[in-house]
Amino acid sequence: MRTDALIESLSALAEPVPRAMVWRRLALGAGAGGAVSLGLMLAWLGVRPDLAQAMATGAYWMKFFYTLVFAGAAFWTLERLSRPGAPSRSQMLLEALPFAAVAAIAAVELMGAAPSARHHLMMGASAGVCPWRIVLLALPVLAGAIWSVGRLAPTRPVLAGIGAGLAAGALGAFIYAFHCDESAAPFVAIWYTLGIAAVGALGGLLGRLFLRW
Amino acid sequence: MSDAEPRLKALMLAALDGDAAAYRELLRALALHLRAYFARRLGPAEAEDLVQETLIAIHSRRASYDRTLPFTAWLHAVARYKLIDHLRRARLRRTLPLEEAESVTAGESEESTTATRDVERLLAALPENKRRLVRQVRIEGLSVAEAAARSGLSESAVKVGVHRALKTLSAMIGKSS
Structure with missing residues (x-):
């Protein structure tokens, strides 16, 4: 019977599998993509000239931690979605936390501001370009993440694609934050999140097309 | 599991x-x-x-x-x-059928293939002797007398055996649908 022959040949290939294989593969895809994004940001946009002064402000760290924690939780969710039968709900909730925190800070800032200043807190000077730049900077990371996940075992391709997109979007936003000099929480809560969400939607589409195994 | x-x-x-x-x-x-x-x-x-x-x-x-x-x-x-x-x-x-028109008319036989497979799967659940009786009387079309002669049972034993086997089968169908 052919199935027996198949089992014989597969069991001859039983070499040990490293425990950290899944993380290693995700790190490879995201790391390669992230390096390209970083190079792209440096060559195309450049680091904001006032980075040293900005690092003394809370607004800088708000953006830094929003995108970094979001990216961390998103990659953890993606790791869960790459494993058949692994629960992922708590990781998804964790992924929502940084957004909830930034939205709360934004609400406080808006309520405390004079009505005439609110428009600027939301729109800043770069609302029209910010989400697009985040999407562009996230594309190499998204390509790397989809490549990694496609070599793992996502049983829900669209969801895994969205997961890859959100992780790539958050990492792209983290890289963009080294250039972006906006400091208002409402701006970050709206435009950064919009950029990340757009990459998430794109990831869902790619997942549907490419995450088959 | x-x-x-x-x-x-x-x-x-x-x-x-x-x-x-x-x-x-x-x-x-x-x-x-x-x-x-x-x-x-x-x-x-x-x-x-x-x-x-x-x-x-x-x-x-x-x-x-x-x-x-x-x-x-x-x-x-x-x-x-x-x-x-x-x-x-x-x-x-x-x-997205790639085959030519004949594959459209092949649909009926495919359906009967599926039906045969379903019947075989159900029969497989019966004990060997009853399965043989049902197959001979109900599928191959042997008379009760012929089936009795082949199996060495009395005609009434064949009738009762087939009847019970069909009852078991219909109970199984009821359960699975």
Whole structure:
């Protein structure tokens, strides 16, 4: 019977599998993509000239931690979605936390501001370009993440694609934050999140097309 | 599958550490589980291809198993994914026919093939002697007297045997639908 022959040949290939294989593969895809994004940001946009002064402000760290924690939780969710039968709900909730925190800070800032200043807190000077730049900077990371996940075992391709997109979007936003000099929480809560969400939607589409195994 | 969890998980952990004998034993056990799982949903002939495809996927994706989680949950998710993927591809094939017009008229015989397969699957659940009686009297068209002569039973014993077997079958159909 052919199935027996198949089992014989597969069991001859039983070499040990490293425990950290899944993380290693995700790190490879995201790391390669992230390096390209970083190079792209440096060559195309450049680091904001006032980075040293900005690092003394809370607004800088708000953006830094929003995108970094979001990216961390998103990659953890993606790791869960790459494993058949692994629960992922708590990781998804964790992924929502940084957004909830930034939205709360934004609400406080808006309520405390004079009505005439609110428009600027939301729109800043770069609302029209910010989400697009985040999407562009996230594309190499998204390509790397989809490549990694496609070599793992996502049983829900669209969801895994969205997961890859959100992780790539958050990492792209983290890289963009080294250039972006906006400091208002409402701006970050709206435009950064919009950029990340757009990459998430794109990831869902790619997942549907490419995450088959 | 849940009764098998401790044994299968132990085999999987050994296999992931490179134990070829454990891996062979695991794959053999999984082939049995998968064959039953797919055959219940697809029929035995179609199931075997999917068993092999799933075994290959289990091998090539085995790094995706988290050793701290139940193995059967992983196995079930992989098998379910492979089944859904198979049904999706089968549906695509059906909605995009590449064959010529004759394949349209072949539909009826395909349907009767499926029906035959369903009957065979049901018959397989009967004890051997009853299965032979049902097959002779109801499928091959032998008379009760002929079947009695062949099996060495009395005519009334054949009648009662067939009657009981059909009752068992209809109970099984009722349960599965």
